[in-house]
Structure formats: C-alpha cells, structure tokens
Amino acid sequence: MKEKVTAIVLAAGKGSRMHSEIQKQYMTLLDRPVITYALEAFEKSSVDEIILVVAPGEIEYAQENILDKYDYKKVSGIITGGAERYDSVYKALCSMPEEGYVLIHDGARAFITPELIEFCIEQVKKDKSCVMGMPVKDTIKIVDEDCYAVSTPPRSTMWQIQTPQCFVTAEIREAYQKMMEAGDDSVTDDGMVMETYGIRGVRMIKGSYENMKITTPEDMLLGEAILKGRSTER
C-alpha cells in the first residue's frame, strides 16, 4: 500500500527582518505572492496533502487572497501557527493523522521545485529522516561576544541547512513532544529536534543554492533573478 506523504508549509512568521508593511509571505514577487511559489511546487509534486500554517488572525486573509485565488487541490487544511517556528511545526504535526511521511517546508523558501520535492520523497522513504541542505561555500568562524574569531571549523564538515526536512510522521511528532515537554527553546530546525530527541540520525540530502529563504529585502531581488532565469530556460 502506498504510504501517505503530507507537506507542512509554514507561513506563520512575522518576517521582521524584511521590514515590510505586509508580511513577506504575502508580498508580491514578480507577479504573485511569495507563498504561492512553494504551494505551487508542492501542488505539482506527488505529495498527497498540504497543510498551510498561517499566523493567528490570518486564516481569512490567506483563504481569500491565496487559497481561493490560486486553487490548490492538495491543500487539505489551513491552521494557525505559534510564536516560534517550532511552535508552528508542532501545532501542524498535532493537527494531522500520525501516518506516513511528512515534509516540513518554510513557505519563505519560494524556489523549491517539484523535482527537489520528489527527491525528498524518495530519500525519506529510504532513510526515514533527512534534511535538505548544501555544503557551505564561505569560511565559517565561531565568534565571541566581542566579535573576535574564536575558531575556524573545517569547512568540509559544514552544510547550510534548508527545507524540506523530511521524517516518518509518528517519529518526528514524538521527538517534538519530548522537546516541548523539556521546555527546550533552542532548536532552530526540525533536524535538530530529531537529532536531540528522536530515534534516528538525520541524513543530509543535497538541495540547490537557489533554494534560499527569503529573509531580508535584497533576497526579493535575488528571487526575481532566479525566477526570470528559470522562465528563460524554458
């Protein structure tokens, strides 16, 4: 029997580093809202369902301006998130049946492609716990509070982390529950929850340097360039 694959698409952040009037997920990138790019990629992939997570008070806005306008057949639920990214993920995990696999994706990573999502699905079925990322290109330094370099870890051991982050639903939900019970507020990605509270190691899978997170204003310009490059490739 085919095991169900659900995508959680996160759009409940404040986007404070964007310094924009409307949250970055609803800003227009080329000709449509940022969040529609990730939703469209998942819609075109073989995931069975998509759960969209928006900020409290924004369900109606997202329903009218995103879901009703763009007709995503796979979006089976829209829920509100929490104060931190991990709260939003935990709420989404608790809202869905504990079956199959889950792909957790930042809605702000607008440049994910259906092909990369298929790769995630293949890999999670094999490895049961995998996180997309890319080897770092720059030298990374550990820095102290006075901005002095403390050490320079070997670059060959470091990857920058992206999403989707992909797991057996029951396993990541249990790991998240343990983290919540421990009151741990230090985690910055789902892989870290699995590494610290879960039952498996996390396998890294290669994404793409284009799969960046729209975070600050210049990312919108980079994003436009990525999208324009894609449309001329066709």
Ligand SMILES: Nc1ccn([C@@H]2O[C@H](COP(=O)(O)OP(=O)(O)OP(=O)(O)O)[C@@H](O)[C@H]2O)c(=O)n1
């Ligand atoms: N409480 C939160 C915080 C973040 N996110 C989502 O997690 C993803 C990654 O977060 P980030 O890009 O850092 O978004 P923000 O938290 O919105 O940005 P900032 O830190 O600049 O406020 C985004 O798609 C964001 O909407 C979420 O669903 N719930």
Ligand SMILES: C[C@](O)(CO)[C@H](O)COP(=O)(O)O
């Ligand atoms: C999950 C993530 O996108 C991996 O790079 C990142 O950690 C999210 O960062 P945030 O600042 O917590 O949204």
